[in-house]
Amino acid sequence: MSDAITIALDAMGGDYAPEIVIKGALIARGRFPNLRYLIFGDERLIQPLLNRYSGLVDISTIVHTTQVVRGEDKPSVALRNSRESSMRLAIEAVSTGKASAMVSAGNTGALMAMSKIVLRTLPGIDRPAMASYFPTMKGESVMLDLGANVQYDTANLLQFALMGSVFATAVLGIRKPIIGLLNVGSEEVKGNEIVRETHAILKNIKLPGHYHGFIEGDDIAKGTVDVIVTDGFTGNIVLKSIEGTAKLISEFLKQTFRSSFLAQIGYLFARPALNTLKVRVDPRRYNGAIFLGLNGVAVKSHGSTDAIGFANAIGVAANMVIHHAIDKIKHDYELIKDSMKPALVHPAVQS
């Protein structure tokens, strides 16, 4: 019924490529029946996989590539030397309009560098941001920036708030997302100059969402807000700290259920319920970080995910396209760009 959406896939990126890419494409197609694929990679490896799934053959086109960006390649090297790589050509398919979005499980730094060069940043966006979402007490929240930048200023944080809000609507389906600014306390005097200035502006502009105010670290898991805005240094460390803590507790629990005969019996009884919890917090369901602020959709899948995780990353890309998220960011930015100028609070220094 609706128009077909073509997603470019880098079939060579990640630890289990191309198998999980192709299988993930099949799973995602089950959820989004109007998907088409443009698959970049070694056709001798990809064609036999496609042949296994009759559902994919008709809706996929292989573009044979020979170059591969390796996991250990530096972004600058990948930019220079991998112009014919599956990753680069998949991004170019988005810039030339052959595809509406691209997904890769490959080298994050290379993907960010190439996407920025090929797709370029949207008007008004100074720095793109990496965004992703995860489970909370209340549902799901998105956080950005997760490490695309380590330097930042007030304008960047304001743009992150805008982009994160549009993402929450497009991918999480939250009509009017609640936005929070991560800080060391909730009072107005807390934090460094940049977060205080950002807070002062966010209170007074009409974002495509509702600005809640400052939030603290424990508000992330509580689900106090739908969109957590922070700089890439803090965001990257916080996300990995949370993932590490979840793994630690899960490991402690495993040890606990193995620690005695009674505990083993208890585990057997509780297993179905524990499996339900496992599904609820399954990291594969939250796989797919998006590089926001570009003229096009580029999604990064975790390198070690499986087909279910990769399908979710394709889902993030598809939702961004279906909900016209890039156009919305452009549109919303135009509406509020004058009031977003930090110069309102801090007059710009004459240079």
Add this chain to the structure above:
Amino acid sequence: MSDAITIALDAMGGDYAPEIVIKGALIARGRFPNLRYLIFGDERLIQPLLNRYSGLVDISTIVHTTQVVRGEDKPSVALRNSRESSMRLAIEAVSTGKASAMVSAGNTGALMAMSKIVLRTLPGIDRPAMASYFPTMKGESVMLDLGANVQYDTANLLQFALMGSVFATAVLGIRKPIIGLLNVGSEEVKGNEIVRETHAILKNIKLPGHYHGFIEGDDIAKGTVDVIVTDGFTGNIVLKSIEGTAKLISEFLKQTFRSSFLAQIGYLFARPALNTLKVRVDPRRYNGAIFLGLNGVAVKSHGSTDAIGFANAIGVAANMVIHHAIDKIKHDYELIKDSMKPALVHPAVQS
């Protein structure tokens, strides 16, 4: 056998004062038989509590106070108006040598401001840092700064590394602690200028510990290092994010064990093992954040802890005293102060 150690207690701080303070003092005394207490607060409330525990009467002196710093008082207000408060007088007992350390479960901001004014920073330490420790996959690690400062430079991070290392030896008993610098990646090119500069210096100086290099957020729970060095903005948010995640998972688990009849039976069988895990990660065992870098030991207990938690905070103070940690920081700083100068990497700007 060994000399008596006098700890000043702010008996009026925290949600359950003075009961948990007095009961906590009794528990701590069981672990440190040479403790004496100087207890600041309302003697009409404290004396009856002391009388309950014969073990405490002989080793405790009450100093009657009438002023109390309230939880909602701003640090600046507390500094001006609470000169006769139990908190302030307990800190002054450390500065005048009547006590070797102080512990309070009261207002954190007021405690930091008063301690800094009364005890003053150690020679060579530009900014004190809040430090605390918690369980990891391998044991326990200390992290600092947890929010005493939101602005920071290379010199601060270097001093945090030194102080955290001394703390890990004194309180966690780790002879040669492994130190890590929190960053968004482990390669040398990662992070902002300050962490890169700090890294360059830490590699080349002889700390009272071993410098591991950059660590990432997930290394915290893994226990990759014993001492996690970071700025107060990141450290505060990361610590609260970790606590929030642990609470979220614990809440999810409770829901899981209640979710079906079989799960409830499973819980009954596994309960003894789960209780063991609960003890292992009991936040009360990790209660007691220390304000490092002052001429004296000031320890902050969580405001809502119980007697067991408060006893642990007293234990942190006692270990700092027993291991001469403040002298050690001074001594170690003298040894390495020349090589700690960031000017070695970035020549200081002439002003």
